[in-house]
Amino acid sequence: MSPPTRPRRPRGTRGKRLAAAGAAALVLPLAACEALTPGSAAEAPGPRSAPSSTAVPDEDITLRLQFADAPLMVDALIAAFEEDHPRITIEPEFKQFNDYVKNLKLTMTSDTAPDIAQYAVGMSDLAEDGYVLDLAPYRDAYGWDEAVPPVSLDQLTAGLTSEATGGHALFGVPAGLSMxxxxxxxxxxxxxxxxxxxxxxxxxxxxxxxxxxxxxxxxxxxxxxxxxxxxxxxxxxxxxxxxxxxxxxxxxxxxxxxxxxxxxxxxxxxxxxxxxxxxxxxxxxxxxxxxxxxxxxxxxxxxxxxxxxxxxxxxxxxxxxxxxxxxxxxxxxxxxxGFSVSYAVSSQTEHPEAAGAFLDFMTSPEANQIIADNGFLPTNPEAVADPEGVLADVAAAHREAVTDDGITTxxxxxxxxxxxxxxxxxxxxxxxxxxxxxxxxxxxxxxxxxxxx
The missing domain is CATH 3.40.190.10 (Periplasmic binding protein-like II)
Incomplete structure (x- = not known):
C-alpha cells in the first residue's frame, strides 16, 4: 500500500453545502474544548526529528501514553517494558475512541500533550505542522525496516520527507496489525x-x-x-x-x-x-x-x-x-x-530517547507475543508461537489479504x-x-x- 498522502482537490460546485459544513465544524472544537481542556495551545514547533542516538539517560523518567484501543494489550506491554527498563515509568491514559479522535488535535497541540499517543486520523496534519516527532533517525538506528513490514511503516509517513535523513519521514511504530x-x-x-x-x-x-x-x-x-x-x-x-x-x-x-x-x-x-x-x-x-x-x-x-x-x-x-x-x-x-495500532511521539516530549526505547520494545519477540495473545497480528509472525482456534483464523485471513494486497485503511x-x-x-x-x-x-x-x- 502507498502511504497516505494528502494532495488538495480543487473546489467543486458545492459552495452552499461546504459553507454549511464549515459552520457546523466550528461547533465541534468548541465542544471539545469544554469537554477536554487539556491545557493552553502550544505554538507550532515546526519539524523536529528524533535524535540519532538510542542511549536512554540513566535517570528516573515518566512518560504519559494516551490511547484508545486494546487496553489489556497496552497494560501488558507497559508491564513488560517497565520490567526491562525499571527507571522508566509509563502512565497509560485510556480514552474512548470517538472522543480520542475528536479531541486529538486539541490534545496534541496543547502544552500538556502526552509523550506518546496512538496514531489516528488527523495525525498526518499534526505531523505536517510539527507536533509529532519524526522517528526516521530511530528507524535507521534501531533497524525497524527489518523488524516491521514496510507496508505498515509506509502508512505512517504522512507523505513527508525526513529533514534528518532525507528519506521518508516516520511518525509512528506499529504495536500490532489489524483487519x-x-x-x-x-x-x-x-x-x-x-x-x-x-x-x-x-x-x-x-x-x-x-x-x-x-x-x-x-x-x-x-x-x-x-x-x-x-x-x-x-x-x-x-x-x-x-x-x-x-x-x-x-x-x-x-x-x-x-x-x-x-x-x-x-x-x-x-x-x-x-x-x-x-x-x-x-x-x-x-x-x-x-x-x-x-x-x-x-x-x-x-x-x-x-x-x-x-x-x-x-x-x-x-x-x-x-x-x-x-x-x-x-x-x-x-x-x-485494516491498519495498525501504532504509537507516535509528541515533538514536545522531554524524553525522546525513552519514548524511542518503548517503541522499539514493541518490535521485540516478547512484545510480539503479547500482541498476538491479545488478538492482534504481530509485525513479525515468526517471532510468536503458532496461533490456535479463532486467532489462527484471523492470522490466516490477514495473510490472504496481505498476499492479495487487499488491506485497505x-x-x-x-x-x-x-x-x-x-x-x-x-x-x-x-x-x-x-x-x-x-x-x-x-x-x-x-x-x-x-x-x-
Whole structure:
C-alpha cells in the first residue's frame, strides 16, 4: 500500500453545502474544548526529528501514553517494558475512541500533550505542522525496516520527507496489525444448517437468511459507535475498486465516493436491515456491547475486528470462527479494512530517547507475543508461537489479504471530520432513514471540505 498522502482537490460546485459544513465544524472544537481542556495551545514547533542516538539517560523518567484501543494489550506491554527498563515509568491514559479522535488535535497541540499517543486520523496534519516527532533517525538506528513490514511503516509517513535523513519521514511504530471481518458462532451456525465460511457474498446472504429462518438473529452490529462503519466498509471493499478507494482516502484530486460500487454497498446495508438481519437496537448498541452479546449466543455472526479475537477466544473457546467478508465471485482477492495500532511521539516530549526505547520494545519477540495473545497480528509472525482456534483464523485471513494486497485503511482516514459523518450516516442506513445517494453525498461534502484548496 502507498502511504497516505494528502494532495488538495480543487473546489467543486458545492459552495452552499461546504459553507454549511464549515459552520457546523466550528461547533465541534468548541465542544471539545469544554469537554477536554487539556491545557493552553502550544505554538507550532515546526519539524523536529528524533535524535540519532538510542542511549536512554540513566535517570528516573515518566512518560504519559494516551490511547484508545486494546487496553489489556497496552497494560501488558507497559508491564513488560517497565520490567526491562525499571527507571522508566509509563502512565497509560485510556480514552474512548470517538472522543480520542475528536479531541486529538486539541490534545496534541496543547502544552500538556502526552509523550506518546496512538496514531489516528488527523495525525498526518499534526505531523505536517510539527507536533509529532519524526522517528526516521530511530528507524535507521534501531533497524525497524527489518523488524516491521514496510507496508505498515509506509502508512505512517504522512507523505513527508525526513529533514534528518532525507528519506521518508516516520511518525509512528506499529504495536500490532489489524483487519475487520465476520465472526461466527459455530454451534448456532450448525443449528441453521451453515457448515462453514461462505465462498461468495451471495452465499453469505443465503447464510443470513438461513439463520433468520432458524429463529436466530443473523448479524450482530454495534452501530452506536464503529460497528456499523465496519459493516459498510466491508461491503464497500467488495464493490468499489481498491485503487479508486485509495484515491479517495488519500485525497487524490478528483477522487469521489459517489460511485456505482459505493451505491451497491450502501443499498445492501439498507436491504439487510429491512430484512431484519441485524440485532434489535443495533443503533443503540456499542461495538463492545455487541461483542459481549455475541459471546452469550445472541447472534450467529458478528462484524468486528481482530481486536476482539482474544476476548472471544477466552469466552467461547473453539466455538467461534472468523472469516473476511468474501467477494462477489469465488476466488476474488481478499480485501478488508485494516491498519495498525501504532504509537507516535509528541515533538514536545522531554524524553525522546525513552519514548524511542518503548517503541522499539514493541518490535521485540516478547512484545510480539503479547500482541498476538491479545488478538492482534504481530509485525513479525515468526517471532510468536503458532496461533490456535479463532486467532489462527484471523492470522490466516490477514495473510490472504496481505498476499492479495487487499488491506485497505479505514474510511474515516479520508478526513478528520469523516468519523462523525460515517457513524451517523450508517445509523441512518441501518434504520432506512436516508437515501444511499444522499448518504454518499454527505461523505463527499466532508471530503471536499478537507481537500479543497
Amino acid at each position: 475487520t471481518g465476520i465472526y461466527y458462532n459455530k454451534d448456532l451456525a450448525a443449528r441453521a444448517g451453515i457448515d462453514g465460511p461462505p465462498a461468495t457474498l451471495a452465499e453469505f446472504e443465503d447464510q443470513l437468511a438461513a439463520a433468520q429462518d432458524a429463529g436466530l438473529t443473523p448479524l450482530g452490529v454495534g452501530a452506536l459507535d464503529t460497528g456499523g462503519l465496519h459493516l459498510w466498509a466491508a461491503l464497500l471493499n467488495q464493490s468499489m475498486p481498491t485503487d479508486d478507494y485509495w484515491d479517495w482516502v488519500n485525497g487524490t484530486p478528483g477522487a469521489t465516493i459517489e460511485t456505482d460500487g459505493a451505491i451497491d454497498a450502501t443499498e445492501r446495508v439498507i436491504d439487510w436491515g429491512s430484512r431484519g438481519y441485524y440485532n434489535d437496537s443495533a443503533n443503540g448498541t456499542a461495538q463492545g456491547d455487541s461483542t459481549a452479546q455475541f459471546t452469550q449466543g445472541d447472534s450467529v455472526f458478528l462484524v468486528n475486528g481482530n481486536w476482539a479475537a482474544g476476548q472471544l477466544a477466552t469466552v467461547m473457546g473453539d466455538n467461534v470462527g472468523f472469516f473476511p467478508l468474501p467477494g462477489e465471485r469465488p476466488g476474488d482477492p481478499t480485501v478488508a479494512s 479505514f474510511p474515516d482516514f479520508a478526513a478528520p471530520a469523516m468519523l462523525d459523518a460515517l457513524r451517523s450516516g450508517v445509523q441512518k442506513l441501518v434504520a432506512d432513514r436516508v437515501d444511499p445517494a444522499d448518504y454518499l453525498d454527505s461523505l463527499q461534502d466532508v471530503w471536499d471540505e478537507q481537500h479543497a484548496d
